[in-house]
Amino acid sequence: MADIIDLGVAEIRDGFRGGQFSAREVADAFNDAVAGAEALNCFIVTTPEKAIKAAEEADRALAAGDVAALSGVPLGIKDLFCTKGVQSTAASHILEGFVPPYESTVSGKLLAAGAGMLGKLNMDQFAMGSSNETSYFGNVISPWKRNDGGNAPLSPGGSSGGTSAAIAAHIVPAATGTDTGGSIRQPAAFTGIVGVKPTYGRCSRFGIVAFASSLDQAGPMARSVKDCAILLEAMAGYDLHDATSLDEPVPNWEAGLSSDLKGKKIGIPKEYRVDDMPEEIDALWKQGEEWLRDAGAEIVEVSLPHTKYALPAYYIIAPAEASANLARYDGVRYGQRELPEGANLQEMYAATRAAGFGDEVKRRIMIGTYVLSAGFYDAYYTQAAKVRTLIVRDFDAAWESCDYLLTPTAPSAAFGLGDLSDDPIAMYLNDVFTVPSSLAGLPAIAVPGGLNGQGLPLGLQVIGKALDEQGVMNAGLALEERAGFTHRAEKWW
Amino acid sequence: MVVSEYRIQGATGDWEVVIGLEVHAQITSNAKLFSGASTEFGAEPNCNVSLVDAAMPGMLPVMNGECIRQAVRTGLALNAQINRWSRFDRKNYFYADLPQGYQISQLFHPIVGEGEIEVSLDEKDPEGTVKKIGIERIHVEQDAGKLMHDQHPTMSYVDLNRSGVALMEIVSRPDMRSPAEAGAYVRKLRSILRYVGSCDGNMEQGSMRADVNVSVRKPGDEFGIRTETKNVNSIRFIQQVVETEARRQVDLIEDGGTVVQETRLFDPDRGETRSMRSKEDAHDYRYFPDPDLLPIELSEEFVADARASLPELPDDKRHRYENELGLSAYNAAVLTAEAETARWFEALLAESAKKQDKPESDVAKAASNWLISDLFGGLNKAGVTLEESPISAAQGAELLALVADGTLSGPLAKQVFEIMFETGDDPEKIVEEKGLKQTSDTGAIEAAIAEILENNADKVEEYKGGKDKLFGFFIGQTMKAMQGKANPAVVNQILKDKLG
Amino acid sequence: MSVDTETVLRIASLARIAMSEEEAERLKPDLNDILGFVEQLGEVDTSGVEPLSVVIENHTRMREDVVTDGDKRDDILANAPVAEHGFFGVPKVIE
Secondary structure, rough: OOOOOOOHHHHHHHHHHHHOOOOOHHHHHHHHHHHOOHHHHHHHEEEEHHHHHHHHHHHHHHHHHOOOOOOOOEEEEEEOEEOOOOOOOOOOOOOOOOOOOOOHHHHHHHHHHEEEEEEEOOHHHHHOOOOOOOOOOOOOOOOOOOOOOOOOOEOOOOOHHHHHHHHHHHOOOEEEEEEEEOOHHHHHHOOEEEEEOEEEEEEEOOOOOOOOOOOOOOEEOOOHHHHHHHHHHHOOOOOOOOOOOOOOOOOOOOHOOOOOOOOOOEEEEHHHOOOOOOOOHHHHHHHHHHHHOOOOOOOEEOOOOOOOHHHEEEHHHHHHHHHHHHHHOOOOOOOOOOHHHHHHHHHHHHHHHHHOOHHHHHHHHHHHHHOOOOHHHHHHHHHHHHHHHHHHHHHHHOOOOOEEEEEEEOOOOEEEEEOOOOOOHHHHHHHOOOOOHOOOOEEEEEEEEOOOOOOOOOOOOEOOOOHHHHHHHHHHHHHHHHHOOOOOOOOOO | OOOOOOEEEEEEEEEEEEEEEEEEEEEOOOOOOOOEEEEOOOOOOOOOOOOOOOOOOOOOOOOOOHHHHHHEEEEEEEOOOOOOEEOEEEEEOOOOOOOOOEEEEEOOOOOOEEEEEEEEEEOOOOOOOOOEEEEEEEEEEEEOOEEEEEOOEEEEEEEEEOOOOEEEEEEEHHHOOOHHHHHHHHHHHHHHHHHHHOOOOOOOOOOOOEEEEEEOOOOOOOOOOOOOEEEOOOHHHHHHHHHHHHHHHHHHOOOOOOOOOEEEEEEOOOOEEEOOOHHHHOOOOOOOEOOOOOOOOOOOOHHHHHHHHOOOOOOHHHHHHHHHOOOOOOHHHHOOOOOHHHHHHHHHHHHHHHHHOHHHHHHHHHHHHHHHHHHHHHHHHHHHHHOOOOOHHHHHHHHHHHHHHOOOOOHHHHHHHHHHHHHOHHHHHHHHHOOOOOOOOHHHHHHHHHHHHHHHHHHHHHOOOOOOHHHHHHHHHHHHHHOOOHHHHHHHHHHHHHOO | OOOOHHHHHHHHHHHOOOOOOOHHHHHHHHHHHHHHHHHHHHHOOOOOOOOOOOOOOOOOEOOOOOOOOOHHHHHHHHOOOOOOOEEEEEEOOOO
């Protein structure tokens, strides 16, 4: 039998139910793996006792013939999710020590489905970043290394970098991520795993620390499409505590998986052929077309004319929303307070926020505050919201001639930690392929396609119509089967 | 029609004051606007607070439908445009009573647009002194929490019980020109809100308060620069703010200064306003649509249901009282000014009509007069409200019936009323126990009159000699002899017969 | 449009982030880069285009007017840096 830590969600679930191992054995194996991987800095807090408790319950449930969907499966939870009784910080100093008296809807659903929690995963602070270098609790180090002999620590992507690194390192079988402009998909691509960003509103945002409310979506990250389908089924669903959640039935996605794409049309958006894109990524994209054609689909070229404006629109809308969403961190009701001698209330706010937020968070709050300020609102925010309408229309038009879009996930493979941290714009460009579908609220999947010349993973993205997670995952499955991506980072930690 | 010419005398001539009011009215609801916490007044600190109201990380607002419905009903009652598509915005500023760091409000697309109400400046002449005050808009928003400054030497305490309670902000046009008009406007608005049931109008508990916008100008000139005095919580204070602020501005301008557009605070102890510099940089509120909430889309049916649920409103009621019940304009105005008064009157009216087996229009006048002069007089003297009246509407109707059927004379009725007011007893019981029944027993009355005429033979002579005025003397003597219980009509008749 | 140090400081004050002049100086080029980047949007002709208000079609569901929450002061105050007598404590505010 394979090592337990090399098993995915479906394999653990089925093996546990089939009596091949107990849930407790699974929990112990992953707890050990987590404890042995401190060098990666994937976790802000580990909760081995929670994983064990859930495992013991799962073992009892199995004995009683009463297992739930995820009984026996331990998971990591991104630190953006508030977890009852467990510190939840969004990787920020300002929330250090904050222990929520409540559970986010999504993590609550996973736990209610029998899953155990291994710990809270590191991430970019307040989910702002594409490299996991903005966490107050230190960088997450990707388990991957370049094969050129250099030993430079690489970025696991961001913001769900703790999640992607932990899954790639096999210290968790799967975990939750969140995606605002690419925060599930880009780290998945950087670490050779699968990530699904569902349709905006599929998963409740209740209890997830808000970054940009009109964009934030929770989603699963795992090492296979099937595992993502299993998790998403448990995470999704209407929540009356989130006015923007969708009152739609949750399909049985796992059962609906099929890589037969006969009759489906795949659009290749011509505007995604950006300058300076590495040859290898272009080649993988072409390869992806072939794989989908092989699965029975027809390839068509489509146009999304406003693609170029997606990132600029995103970098107005997301910071604007964030500037208000982060106003509640003021040192009054929770988290850190900084009270200089003799400071009044407003000075306390300013001192608390100066000490509690990292540089990238401050940058975005500043941008957001500026674009909403008197005299600039229409030129920036309103214009960006109008451009967003045009981007939505671009996709609507594309759906006239295709069912899914195939694109690269990110414009490069993982870069070295520190390589881009002095250049915010270069960092933002990482999300060039993921942001447009975020702005349009559409479901998308990132699937590993192969390795580049330096031995680093590259990913492909499939974008689908609203609510068509099934189609997106089916196309992802077709890619996964043909890519046969079995590479994994060699253990050095 | 120009009904008031309120002028402020300055060194350079007369000035006119221009007033606009932003009335914040707490919407009557069980739960808060965006959370399931209670709105009840007077709870222990931070007990009516949900995680949403405390703006815990990841908490999200979900709209309370009743608050939206009440805002729509209010709009309809103010003859206002109902916007079938509206939306919430975030108004960003930092303050300890505002946990989210923004207030969820409506700037760009309020739920209610333009409307108007009619106010009367004189109850005695409600039609003749009517003035229309424009409503610019009504929007729905969250209330803030409360800061306590006097409980600790170096700290302020924060109580979030009010945080998230639903408010309507009712914004008037700058249509008022005197403190009296401002007062009449707020009274009328409060009356309508109470009729509608969308706000209890209780200014002492803070469920209604006003931001008072005041500017001055020479009559006929353009509007001057206005100041906004925040959170004024009584009609008297609102009028005081207008007076003192207008005076201050006139003096300032005449001394060569200019009025600064600013937020001011009213100090009721000193009776003056002062600048609120602490809110100085709060002017850049960075409003933008709240992405946590979907737009409010009202169906035609929703609006129609809201309209159908409205009660008869004060103006309609007043007209009906005049036209169908035959009440005087004054009585109709007094009885309809407050929903509670009208409810009481209508209960009295219904009971009276039933007890006397007459149509309401036949008993309305007597009922309205009794209510306004007798009961209100009594309540006033005792310093209690109509809600606390010791006499119920049914008891009042019984008393009126006893007068109508001749059991009680006017003076006797007053006596019985006094006792009712003291004891809360039924009038019939009082009449029975105290023997206050009016008598029409001609035998007894005739006997009494015979004795009086005998003892006053001289006066009888004088009367017969042409001194008609003495008739009153005989009536008085007879009533006295009968201890006030004789039916005055019978006394009258017998005396006439006897005296020829 | 580019921002000067004074504007950076004004925005920082509006956002309640304490910032020294040196920090503002350091932040300024980043902000100007980002603003320069987003200003590309000015090229897009958006006449007659409505700003997006709801990204995925959805409809407003309203809550019943029922008290379902509250009465959890301990939870509300549990994480407060300063809480006394059932209140949050902040530096004294003089109005």
